[in-house]
Structures are given as structure tokens and as C-alpha cells.
Amino acid sequence: MIRLDLSEKGYGGVPVLGPMQLRVGRGEVLGLSGASGAGKTTLLRILAGLDSRFAGTLEIDGRSAMVFQNPTLMPWRRVIDNVTLPTSATEEQARAMLARVGLESVADHWPGQISVGQARRVGLARAFVTKPDVLLMDEPFASLDGARVGDLLELTAALIAETNAAVVIASHAAGELDALATRFARVDGRPARLFQEERVRAGS
Numbered sequence: 001m002i003r004l005d006l007s008e009k010g011y012g013g014v015p016v017l018g019p020m021q022l023r024v025g026r027g028e029v030l031g032l033s034g035a036s037g038a039g040k041t042t043l044l045r046i047l048a049g050l051d052s053r054f055a056g057t058l059e060i061d062g063r064s065a066m067v068f069q070n071p072t073l074m075p076w077r078r079v080i081d082n083v084t085l086p087t088s089a090t091e092e093q094a095r096a097m098l099a100r101v102g103l104e105s106v107a108d109h110w111p112g113q114i115s116v117g118q119a120r121r122v123g124l125a126r127a128f129v130t131k132p133d134v135l136l137m138d139e140p141f142a143s144l145d146g147a148r149v150g151d152l153l154e155l156t157a158a159l160i161a162e163t164n165a166a167v168v169i170a171s172h173a174a175g176e177l178d179a180l181a182t183r184f185a186r187v188d189g190r191p192a193r194l195f196q197e198e199r200v201r202a203g204s
């Protein structure tokens with residue numbers, strides 16, 4: 001469960017996010033849209049607990065994990081270590097999760113030896129291996145071509161269904177949000193506010 005009551009967030013005295021309230025319960029997937037520079041990453045970093053410099057309160061039940069816009073793997077560590085080291089997962093858990101995302105065969109490779117799409121899968125494995133209660137995903141399919149986005153969307157949907165976490169996904173691609181989200185909201189304005197959309201995904 002995520003509970004955010006934010007009155008203001010700025011950088012160097014310039015307000016970027018205005019007053020907003022956000023609630024996401026277990027099993028819910030909030031799809032966050034908004035133009036480039038609107039403030040989606042700023043909001044996700046606050047929700048992930050990575051940035052506490054804001055006016056307001058954040059309550060999170062359980063453990064949170066974030067999938068970053070760029071997978072940011074440590075180039076001097078093998079793929080398997082990029083899953084275990086930041087998460088304190090055991091090697092066995094990490095290998096099982098790498099297998100789950102189709103990367104069993106590259107677990108002992110260096111990040112420089114894998115493709116962009118594979119690096120994104122490592123990012124997913126790293127986030128899901130801890131079975132997070134709260135999951136924040138920032139443009140998880142950026143810079144992938146159409147076919148790869150399709151595969152990764154399917155995998156992400158399956159992983160989300162297995163966790164029953166409270167999930168927020170930011171993307172400027174409406175199709176990605178439509179495929180994954182159960183609720184929708186838009187970040188817009190300066191400072192940005194949150195506009196919750198009435199529509200919910202059919203069947204949710």
C-alpha cells in the first residue's frame with residue numbers, strides 16, 4: 001500500500017510538483033502518463049523512498065523496489081552479481097529469477113556482453129527477486145523496438161500478477177499503460193498536479 005500526501009516538491013526553490021494525494025493498494029497497478037519533463041521521475045523517486053526532500057508524508061507498507069529508466073548495471077560485476085549485490089537475494093534466488101526472465105544463459109556474463117533488451121530484463125529480475133510489496137517502474141520499455149516491447153510487456157504483466165504488489169508505472173506510451181494498468185492518472189501542469197482518470201481497465 002502506498003499513501004502519499006505531498007504539498008510541494010521543488011529543486012533549488014523551483015516548485016516541480018504541487019499538492020497531490022496518491023493511494024495505491026495491493027494488486028493495483030497505477031499507470032502514470034505525462035509529457036516529458038512533467039515530473040513523473042521526480043514523483044516515482046519520492047514514492048520509492050529515494051528522495052525524501054519534499055514537503056508532505058509518505059507511508060509504504062513493506063519493501064519497495066524500483067525499475068529505473070536506464071537499467072544502470074555495474075559493468076565490473078557479472079549479471080548474477082548485479083542481481084544479488086543490490087538486493088541481498090541469495091545466488092539461488094537470483095539464478096531462479098534470471099531463469100524466470102529468460103536470462104539463465106547469460107547469468108555469468110558481464111553487462112557489456114548483453115543486449116539492451118537483456119539489460120532491461122536484468123533490471124526486472126533485480127526488482128522482482130525481493131518480492132517487493134511496492135514496485136515503481138519508470139519507463140521500463142524505453143529504447144526497445146516494437147517486438148521486444150511486446151515480449152517484455154507480457155513478461156512484466158506475468159511478474160506483476162505473481163507479486164500482488166502495489167505498482168506504479170510511468171510511461172509516455174499509452175499502449176504500455178493500457179496493457180498493464182488497472183487505474184490511470186496523468187501528471188500535468190507547473191508545478192505538476194495529479195489528475196486521476198475515471199477509466200479503469202475492463203475486467204479490473
Ligand SMILES: Nc1ncnc2c1ncn2[C@@H]1O[C@H](COP(=O)(O)OP(=O)(O)OP(=O)(O)O)[C@@H](O)[C@H]1O
Pocket residue numbers: 011012016034035036037038039040041042043
Ligand atoms: N535533480 C534535479 N535538479 C534540478 N531540476 C530537476 C532535477 N531533476 C528533475 N528536474 C526538473 O524537474 C522537472 C521534472 O523532471 P522529471 O525528470 O521528474 O520529469 P519526467 O516527467 O520524468 O520527464 P521524462 O519523461 O523526460 O523523464 C523537469 O523540469 C526537470 O528539468
